[in-house]
Amino acid sequence: MKSFIAILSLAFASQAIAQTPSTAEAGSPSAPLIELLEQIRTQRAEEQKANAEREAEFLADMNRQAELLAQAKAELARQEKRSNDLRTAFDENEKTLANMETQLKMEMGNIGEIFGTVRQVSGDARAVFQNSLVSSQIPGRTEFVSNLAERKELPSIEELERLWYELFQEVVESGRVAKYETNVLTPNGEDQTQEVIRIGTFNAISEGKYLSFLSGENSLYEMARQPPSRYLDMANNFSATNKDYAPMIVDPSGGTILSSLTRAPDLKEKIQQGKLVGYVIIGIGVFGLIIAIIRFFMLTFSNFKIKSQLKSETPSENNALGRVMSVYKRYEESDIETLELKLDEAILKETPNFERGLPTIKILAAIAPLMGLLGTVIGMIQTFQDITLFGTGDPKIMAGGISQALMTTVLGLVVAIPLVLLHSVLSGKSDQIVQLLDERSAGLMAEQSEKHRK
Structure with a gap:
């Protein structure tokens, strides 16, 4: 459209040039064409100026794009170098990881055997602690070894040391006569705090009467039916003695034999x-x-x-x-x-x-x-x-x-x-x-x- 306007303007301009200024009058029909020509000139000048500005902007953008292209190429080279470095490091890490996995498998073989032994020992210790009179004096041992026996993770050094300590403590307490206070369940169903004398892991007496161990509750209860009188007299004398040594029966079965004695019929029965x-x-x-x-x-x-x-x-x-x-x-x-x-x-x-x-x-x-x-x-x-x-x-x-x-x-x-x-x-x-x-x-x-x- 602009080209058509320009051609039309040139045609009118050639006609206007053919007329002399002296012949041109203000009220002549060619006056509007002259004004149009002037407008076209002005517009052309403006367009040339705008084109020059656009050319300048284009050149500036072209220089800026060249800089960005250079920066992109530099970043690409840097990333390629980093990629090569990472690939080299990855390959080296793969080799190191393979060597470490091989070493881990070798070490895990020994650790697995140790862990299996720990779980087995913990399971055996749980059975011992559940039926031991020592648990009435020292609570919390059964829960610890139960957790250790059921755990799937490797135990820590502190846990292994505690397991050793609990086992050693059981051995020591099995040869001690200990006196302590704990709750005792009476035949009437009352839970009373009484002084208990524990003879190793064999017997426990309180107030001259024999006690039995309730493994599920880790507590002691007074036997509803006591052994024959000769055993009760021995328990009374043992409780009241001030000597270093005194005769006392021991039940190596952990209470089974003593319970059998209580179930034996007396003379009346x-x-x-x-x-x-x-x-x-x-x-x-x-x-x-x-x-x-x-x-x-x-x-x-x-x-x-x-x-x-x-x-x-x-x-x-x-x-x-x-x-x-x-x-x-x-x-x-x-x-x-x-x-x-x-x-x-x-x-x-x-x-x-x-x-x-x-x-x-x-x-x-x-x-x-x-x-x-x-x-x-x-x-x-x-x-x-x-x-x-x-x-x-x-x-x-x-x-x-x-x-x-x-x-x-x-x-x-x-x-x-x-x-x-x-x-x-x-x-x-x-x-x-x-x-x-x-x-x-x-x-x-x-x-x-x-x-x-x-």
């Missing part, structure tokens, strides 16, 4: 196992023992009176020998045969007094083992009935009948043997007294016979 037959046998034994005691004192007292009568010539009616001598005095003037018969009669009258109760003791001594045999048969019948109903899978089912069978046998023998011995002793004392009466009667007869001869 053993008697209850005999049931009705057992009580009958005990009644027979008590009845026979009462008779034996009464007869023993009576025979002893009679023997004492007879020996006193031997020292006196005056007969007394408070003893058997005195009554026999009274018969002799009464029939002293009679013939020998009559006197002998009267003395024999007097001795026969006194003899039942000395033998009274002895047949009963003998019968009871014979009945007791028979009752024991009866209880044995009843117990075995009960056992076979249980086997018929429940089978032989659980021995505890048969234990009741077997216990009754054996306990009644034992009770029968325990009652019969002392009764037999007592019967023998009492029979000996009775025979001794009767023999003494016979000897004295024979002596009196001999004196009477000498008198008749004179």
Whole structure:
């Protein structure tokens, strides 16, 4: 569009040039063309000026682009150099990393074995600490070794040192008698703080009673049923002693044997196992023992009176020998045969007094083992009935009948043997007294016979 305007302007300008200034008038038709020409000149000048400015800006931009291009080339060269350096460093690091990985694998072999050993030892220590009485005095050990046994990372030096310390401490405490205060659970369910004496890792006592260890809670509780009295007396003496050494039982099983002692039936429970037959046998034994005691004192007292009568010539009616001598005095003037018969009669009258109760003791001594045999048969019948109903899978089912069978046998023998011995002793004392009466009667007869001869 601008080119068209320029061509048109040149055409009008050539026409205007052909006219002379003198012929040009202000009001002539060519005046606007002249003005247009002037405008075109002015506009052209402005355009040339603008073009010059644009050329200058372009040249300036071209120089600036050249500088930027130079800077970009320099940066590219620097980055390429850095890339080459990094590639060289990467290759060197790859070689170093490969060497270090090889060395790590070699070292990890030894460390892995050590770590496996640590985990195994920690697991074993956890089992020991959970069942150790020392944990009631030193808490927190089980949690530490449990964490160490389950960990997948390598333990630190401090943890390894602590593991060694805990193991060594367990060894030391197993040989110590320690006294400390801790919470003890009583049979009533109360948690009380008491002074506890720990004998190594074997036993623990408090206030003269044995304690048991609750592994899950790391706490102590008083056994609801204590061992027999001889063990309790030993615990009381050990608690009260001020000496360096004192006798005390130790349980190497950590409480298992002591618990077994508490579960063992006492005398009352053993008697209850005999049931009705057992009580009958005990009644027979008590009845026979009462008779034996009464007869023993009576025979002893009679023997004492007879020996006193031997020292006196005056007969007394408070003893058997005195009554026999009274018969002799009464029939002293009679013939020998009559006197002998009267003395024999007097001795026969006194003899039942000395033998009274002895047949009963003998019968009871014979009945007791028979009752024991009866209880044995009843117990075995009960056992076979249980086997018929429940089978032989659980021995505890048969234990009741077997216990009754054996306990009644034992009770029968325990009652019969002392009764037999007592019967023998009492029979000996009775025979001794009767023999003494016979000897004295024979002596009196001999004196009477000498008198008749004179």
